[in-house]
């Protein structure tokens with residue numbers, strides 16, 4: 001064994017021991033969270049990993065930063081082959097993958113291409129952080145230093161690789177099938193002499209130490225995502241996009257409702273903290289943050305990791321695990337146990353030393369804070385200001401943009417649940433909505449007996465009336481028109497209900513309403529954190545619908561649509577659910593509705609978050625508008641999946657917006673800037689917010705906000 005080999009083996013063993021130690025620490029920390037099963041449906045998970053993580057599909061939503069990051073990511077995958085070769089060379093003296101033949105040529109050409117792209121991307125990324133100072137990338141001094149170290153390390157690794165290859169080629173050490181245009185060009189600067197052989201050794205050591213050092217630096221860096229992003233995408237939530245997991249109130253082992261601290265979050269939510277790239281994409285699209293509020297979705301994820309780093313070492317020392325082991329968690333998952341709200345179990349035999357030999361403290365090898373300091377600090381309050389949580393509109397924009405599939409909204413609602421149900425600590429104005437939902441089955445204080453008054457004089461039958469009819473008079477194509485609380489009580493939204501009902505009457509649709517039997521879907525209560533109240537309402541509604549054997553539901557409210565379609569299944573309510581924009585489009589396509597008039601005006605369509613981002617319905621409303629002769633449709637700057645929220649979701653409709661600019665004003669200004677006479681909407685909440693916006697901007701004399709159903713009714717009547 002040569003001296004070089006001996007030294008290399010020592011370096012390699014130390015480096016991999018460090019990596020192994022850090023991976024174990026990361027996994028141990030995750031185990032303070034609760035069990036959640038993210039190992040189901042492996043095919044779908046692999047598909048998602050391939051598209052989002054390997055294919056970098058979400059990263060590419062940013063046309064500038066996207067390609068930069070993708071080049072670095074793909075480059076590192078290709079360069080993994082170079083790492084294998086370097087380790088082989090270190091152990092065997094000389095080693096290459098040239099036995100792969102022509103495949104090796106492809107690998108080596110790609111490596112040189114990606115080295116060039118990575119160097120370019122690193123310079124560009126450095127420029128964006130330090131010269132143009134892109135807002136979303138600006139962090140504190142520590143974060144800036146960390147980002148610079150990572151960029152310099154990447155540059156050092158790829159440049160030293162090229163110089164290693166160039167010097168080897170210069171002294172005649174080129175392997176069979178090796179095609180390296182960049183290294184070959186650089187080799188021209190070196191002589192075929194001993195000095196170059198010495199230079200080769202220097203570059204080789206710089207490269208391999210750079211790689212091994214980088215692997216060991218990452219766990220102590222904010223760039224841990226280099227290791228965790230692919231797993232995080234693989235383990236992301238496969239359920240519907242805007243879906244909240246229910247709390248099992250019958251589980252007597254539950255000690256907390258919602259999440260008070262890291263031990264109440266799931267291990268996957270803790271992994272989100274490890275995976276956050278600090279890219280700020282989420283915050284840059286957050287309507288609350290954009291309008292000057294303190295809510296910063298990135299901070300919520302970063303603070304979760306900070307709390308985990310502070311608290312987990314003490315929990316591990318006391319064997320406080322959220323689930324017994326990964327193995328038992330998996331076994332329980334297959335047998336239906338260990339739900340997402342599983343009680344804490346203690347892993348008696350786990351022995352975890354919370355004493356560190358490593359000086360770094362990020363992963364808690366030596367806890368950053370004293371135990372009493374950790375105990376005196378509150379997760380909600382000292383790490384995450386409660387004010388942040390109450391500013392969220394649950395618009396999902398953060399989750400849509402996050403390149404590594406972090407689930408912000410679930411965590412925000414989990415924390416709200418704890419504040420509401422355990423602490424009774426919530427904005428005081430919510431009390432009136434909660435009371436009203438309890439007593440009137442609507443967040444607005446109207447009498448339930450007035451629920452169907454919007455339909456007065458329209459001759460619309462209720463389900464109770466329909467059920468009382470002889471069987472011979474009933475048809476199989478019955479559809480329930482779910483009106484929703486806004487459509488039933490709000491003065492402006494009632495005209496949307498009337499317009500849509502009239503369209504269905506013109507088209508001869510066999511529909512009924514529940515009338516006074518309808519109750520709030522539970523969506524506002526759920527998003528506000530009052531899960532108990534939400535479940536009470538949902539169960540009552542499901543019981544009613546199932547009693548009438550309802551199979552198909554149509555609604556003009558995206559919030560009701562999302563709740564019934566995506567969440568009621570957990571409570572035994574399984575129906576075909578259609579939003580009225582799709583239904584109108586279908587009625588037009590079938591010829592049941594016929595457009596008889598032109599409408600000469602400019603229209604801009606505002607995407608409801610609960611219809612668009614949450615349920616991918618972007619085309620139906622636009623197709624309907626496009627089918628009206630004379631209409632000129634113009635898009636706002638932020639549109640479709642990048643559309644800006646109106647500011648009403650997540651219970652904001654019933655909360656005071658006291659900080660910064662009002663979100664509805666920001667959106668209304670954008671709509672007015674298109675020069676449109678009509679702002680088209682497909683949601684009663686958006687209708688309220690945009691109408692208020694138009695009023696505030698004193699633009700009511702030349703801009704109107706109208707629902708798609710109202711616009712269509714004008715041209716078919």
Ligand code: SF4
Pocket residue numbers: 282285286287288289295296297391392393394395396397398399408409
């Ligand atoms: S859901 Fe919307 S409002 Fe809430 S944090 Fe995400 S982007 Fe901000």
Ligand code: SF4
Pocket residue numbers: 275276277278279280281282283297298301398401402403404405406
């Ligand atoms: S949560 Fe996602 S989008 Fe936000 S900073 Fe972290 S990685 Fe970026």
